[in-house]
Amino acid sequence: MHEMSFAMALLENALRIGEEKKAKRISKIRIEIGELLLINPEQLRFCFEAVSKNTIAENAELEIEFTKARVKCSICGKEYDEIKNICECGGFIEVNGGKEMIIKKVEMEV
Amino acid sequence: MHKIEVDAKIDVLSLNKRYAKENREFFRKNNILVINVMGAIGSGKTLLIEKTIDSLGYKIGAILGDVVCKADYDRISKHKVKAKAINTGKECHLDAHLVNHVIDEFDDVDILFIENVGNLICPVDFDLGEDIRVVMVSVTEGDDVVAKHPEIFRIADVIIINKVGLAKFVGANVEKMFNDAKDLNPKAKIIRMDLKEGIGFDEWLDLVNSYVSRHNREG
Numbered sequence A: 001m002h003e004m005s006f007a008m009a010l011l012e013n014a015l016r017i018g019e020e021k022k023a024k025r026i027s028k029i030r031i032e033i034g035e036l037l038l039i040n041p042e043q044l045r046f047c048f049e050a051v052s053k054n055t056i057a058e059n060a061e062l063e064i065e066f067t068k069a070r071v072k073c074s075i076c077g078k079e080y081d082e083i084k085n086i087c088e089c090g091g092f093i094e095v096n097g098g099k100e101m102i103i104k105k106v107e108m109e110v
Numbered sequence B: 001m002h003k004i005e006v007d008a009k010i011d012v013l014s015l016n017k018r019y020a021k022e023n024r025e026f027f028r029k030n031n032i033l034v035i036n037v038m039g040a041i042g043s044g045k046t047l048l049i050e051k052t053i054d055s056l057g058y059k060i061g062a063i064l065g066d067v068v069c070k071a072d073y074d075r076i077s078k079h080k081v082k083a084k085a086i087n088t089g090k091e092c093h094l095d096a097h098l099v100n101h102v103i104d105e106f107d108d109v110d111i112l113f114i115e116n117v118g119n120l121i122c123p124v125d126f127d128l129g130e131d132i133r134v135v136m137v138s139v140t141e142g143d144d145v146v147a148k149h150p151e152i153f154r155i156a157d158v159i160i161i162n163k164v165g166l167a168k169f170v171g172a173n174v175e176k177m178f179n180d181a182k183d184l185n186p187k188a189k190i191i192r193m194d195l196k197e198g199i200g201f202d203e204w205l206d207l208v209n210s211y212v213s214r215h216n217r218e219g
Helices: A003-020 A041-051 B014-029 B045-055 B071-077 B096-100 B150-154 B164-170 B174-184 B201-218
Strands: A025-034 A061-067 A070-073 A093-096 A101-109 B003-011 B033-039 B060-066 B082-087 B111-115 B132-138 B158-162 B189-192
Touching (some): A003 A101, B003 B014, B014 B033, B014 B096, B033 B045, B033 B201, B045 B060, B045 B132, B045 B201, B060 B071, B071 B082, B158 B201, B174 B189
Parallel strands (some): B033 B111, B033 B132, B060 B082
Antiparallel strands (some): A025 A101, A070 A093, A101 B003
């Protein structure tokens, strides 16, 4: 389980932005998580709750949106919505993206 | 007091990506082939590295990642190669930053093995700057171990199914494991192996030799 390291990195970044804006409280953090990143959102929330105790981000809501990977045949270029390995044409399918964790917005009280 | 929303666009993994890039540049500059050996606990990762050191004439180094203890480091050190243990403490994977701390000591090797922490989930998300990713499992983990951990097999260049000689004793179907791996990753090289019996080991050595030749050719 590496949700703890991600929760700590999230907190660190959110606190830095909060400090820059002289925030009194951070109320929400909007993040995008790639569908292929091996992160469990419930565990991430749990870890974030633990590491954010006694900081201005305590009780902040994590609003999580999942982003899709790009799944495309390397031969015919056909795109798929789901992860596949071999295309209908027999070509190898390339999977790109879907592995990011991006902090999009931080909501705070100033 | 009022509410504001600040645009951030911060990549949480950017720090790891930066160190991975730095590691890759160091390895390229010193012409080192780097092999990240990932896999389940007890699947045979350390033995694979030990036997490879004994069988090939290259100058080999090894970084051994474990949560605690230096048992793997002690084993590798007996083979008279440069080795370094990284204890991750609470973490279940190596990251590029931890590796970055120790690579300077390996600037004169031909091949650097990085043995990751035994785990089939967490190492997937952390690029270390390696050239080749090996994922090793063994039949004693159950023949559904490949299907249960798709992501790590998808990113592998080499998939090793070890301890095939024990399959009949534990009721594991090696062909199911092989086919699951092939379905998930048609591009990977898949080796049926039994390190203690010597099965599949020559195929592995040929592969390592071919990677070294390609590396020297392409840089």
